[in-house]
Amino acid sequence: MTNSTPNPDALEIIPLGGMGEIGKNMFAYRYGDEILVVDGGLAFPEAHQLGIDLIIPKIDYLQEHAGLIKGWILTHGHEDHIGSLPYIMPRLPRVPMYSAALTLGLLREKLGEFGIKEADTDLREVETDAQVRIGKHFVVDFFRITHSIPDNMGYVLTTPVGKVVHTGDFKIDRTPTDGKLSQLDRIEKAGDEGVLLLISDSTNAERPGWSTSEAEVAENLEALIKAARGRVFITTFASQTHRVQNIIKSCEKLGRRVIMEGRSMLKYAQVSQQLGYMEFRDPLVTSDEVGDLQDSQMLYICTGSQGQPMSVLSRLAFGNHAKIALKRGDTVILSSSPIPGNEEAVNTVINRLYEIGVDVLYPPNQKVHASGHGSREEQLHILNLARPKYFLPWHGEPRHQINHARLAQTATRPPQRTLVAKNGDIVKLTQDDFKVVGTVPAGAVYVDGLGVGDINDDIIMDRMSMSQEGVLIITAVLHPTPHIELVSRGFVRSNRELETQIRKVALEAVEQGTREKKRLEDIRDDMYGAVRRFVRKVTGRNPVLIPLLVD
Numbered sequence: 001m002t003n004s005t006p007n008p009d010a011l012e013i014i015p016l017g018g019m020g021e022i023g024k025n026m027f028a029y030r031y032g033d034e035i036l037v038v039d040g041g042l043a044f045p046e047a048h049q050l051g052i053d054l055i056i057p058k059i060d061y062l063q064e065h066a067g068l069i070k071g072w073i074l075t076h077g078h079e080d081h082i083g084s085l086p087y088i089m090p091r092l093p094r095v096p097m098y099s100a101a102l103t104l105g106l107l108r109e110k111l112g113e114f115g116i117k118e119a120d121t122d123l124r125e126v127e128t129d130a131q132v133r134i135g136k137h138f139v140v141d142f143f144r145i146t147h148s149i150p151d152n153m154g155y156v157l158t159t160p161v162g163k164v165v166h167t168g169d170f171k172i173d174r175t176p177t178d179g180k181l182s183q184l185d186r187i188e189k190a191g192d193e194g195v196l197l198l199i200s201d202s203t204n205a206e207r208p209g210w211s212t213s214e215a216e217v218a219e220n221l222e223a224l225i226k227a228a229r230g231r232v233f234i235t236t237f238a239s240q241t242h243r244v245q246n247i248i249k250s251c252e253k254l255g256r257r258v259i260m261e262g263r264s265m266l267k268y269a270q271v272s273q274q275l276g277y278m279e280f281r282d283p284l285v286t287s288d289e290v291g292d293l294q295d296s297q298m299l300y301i302c303t304g305s306q307g308q309p310m311s312v313l314s315r316l317a318f319g320n321h322a323k324i325a326l327k328r329g330d331t332v333i334l335s336s337s338p339i340p341g342n343e344e345a346v347n348t349v350i351n352r353l354y355e356i357g358v359d360v361l362y363p364p365n366q367k368v369h370a371s372g373h374g375s376r377e378e379q380l381h382i383l384n385l386a387r388p389k390y391f392l393p394w395h396g397e398p399r400h401q402i403n404h405a406r407l408a409q410t411a412t413r414p415p416q417r418t419l420v421a422k423n424g425d426i427v428k429l430t431q432d433d434f435k436v437v438g439t440v441p442a443g444a445v446y447v448d449g450l451g452v453g454d455i456n457d458d459i460i461m462d463r464m465s466m467s468q469e470g471v472l473i474i475t476a477v478l479h480p481t482p483h484i485e486l487v488s489r490g491f492v493r494s495n496r497e498l499e500t501q502i503r504k505v506a507l508e509a510v511e512q513g514t515r516e517k518k519r520l521e522d523i524r525d526d527m528y529g530a531v532r533r534f535v536r537k538v539t540g541r542n543p544v545l546i547p548l549l550v551d
């Protein structure tokens with residue numbers, strides 16, 4: 001079903017990413033002839049999406065209705081909320097884009113890397129509790145809410161049909177590192193006035209209780225750093241500004257100098273420091289400047305929390321870092337947990353670290369990581385503050401969305417209706433109606449190298465077949481005497497007998513076709529079919545076959 005004609009007097013909520021998945025968050029609100037866009041994130045590929053660097057949302061709907069877009073708001077600076085913007089913004093009109101200082105700072109850095117000029121954008125910095133009017137129909141009241149990056153915001157959206165509360169990504173940290181508590185009173189106030197729809201973060205809908213506070217993680221890390229005798233290496237998400245700040249403070253207290261390694265780690269630290277979100281008493285040193293520091297005076301903060309092959313921690317674990325080599329007596333702390341899909345890579349790194357003989361510390365054995373997303377009690381607390389008429393679980397896979405939907409039924413005043421939406425759904429909202437009324441194109445656009453959208457699922461399938469079964473190129477040279485040449489990769493080890501047989505089968509097909517005066521394409525197809533059947537019969541394999549005919 002496709003239907004993108006607007007419903008008069010209804011608000012439409014159109015998720016273009018972030019529903020049924022954790023990643024590439026983006027959605028549009030439409031009322032009449034006005035559209036408000038929220039976020040523009042990316043997703044990282046799954047293991048089977050070979051060679052794909054990253055995934056961005058399909059924005060056909062916005063391109064088709066580009067003239068209606070009145071404004072854009074960004075909740076926070078994580079990649080799954082702003083990572084697609086350098087790809088998407090140039091394809092959409094320049095409209096006012098509102099967000100807080102750190103989010104815009106990180107975005108500017110990104111746009112700069114892509115050569116996008118500030119003049120081609122309209123970035124408008126707002127306080128985390130600002131009110132912004134967008135178009136004739138939308139009023140956005142931002143509120144601060146704690147998460148794993150500073151300047152994170154949710155908002156109350158006032159529209160002609162009623163109020164929508166969107167939590168954004170959140171956890172309710174009662175002891176946040178920067179002392180800036182969530183402005184939950186804003187949600188409560190909206191609840192008092194009447195919330196038509198709540199859109200809330202479902203990430204941890206399967207985790208009971210409350211998520212651990214960042215302060216507790218900081219304490220645990222400090223105790224481990226204190227106990228370590230040699231060098232300490234800590235990896236975490238580069239965007240974990242608060243945690244990095246806490247580690248730096250602990251080092252200042254314990255007399256260690258901080259050495260930061262890895263491009264993204266340095267980039268986040270630099271932007272955060274420039275904007276006043278991070279302070280260092282002692283300047284950071286590089287691995288070239290450690291000079292005569294003792295092992296017990298050094299702490300490295302490095303990239304690699306997800307086992308990424310080129311990251312600093314992976315290179316250290318595999319012994320191919322140009323400047324640093326791990327040794328017995330070193331302590332390595334993984335202050336992170338693997339994002340689904342990265343478990344194997346992280347596991348491999350951990351095993352290598354054990355083999356080297358360093359002390360490896362990681363969750364859950366050590367409480368050195370806390371989720372940036374609230375667990376069930378926090379989600380329930382939000383539901384009880386907002387008391388929405390309708391509920392839309394968001395930022396989760398179906399298991400998270402559905403468990404969040406079930407949790408909502410236990411609220412003091414459960415929502416009258418909950419929808420588990422998919423990307424591309426047109427969710428219609430009025431005072432007494434809340435349903436999916438159509439769809440728009442939505443899905444994944446693959447980015448590979450410099451190519452955006454030039455790779456589709458067929459190509460991914462080819463890559464998978466090639467990676468699993470190899471490639472066999474069969475060239476039939478027709479003149480002067482017909483003969484066959486074979487080239488294979490990843491198929492079988494050089495096997496004269498098999499090659500002779502394949503040549504024979506291919507040649508027979510070619511000769512028969514020539515005798516019957518078939519068209520060249522048909523001869524090629526015959527050869528393809530004959531070789532495919534033969535290879536499957538004698539090897540039980542199904543390599544990607546590329547038949548070529550040279551006349």
Ligand SMILES: [Zn+2]
Nearest residue numbers: 076078147169
């Ligand atoms: Zn986030």
Ligand SMILES: [Zn+2]
Nearest residue numbers: 078080081169
């Ligand atoms: Zn997120």
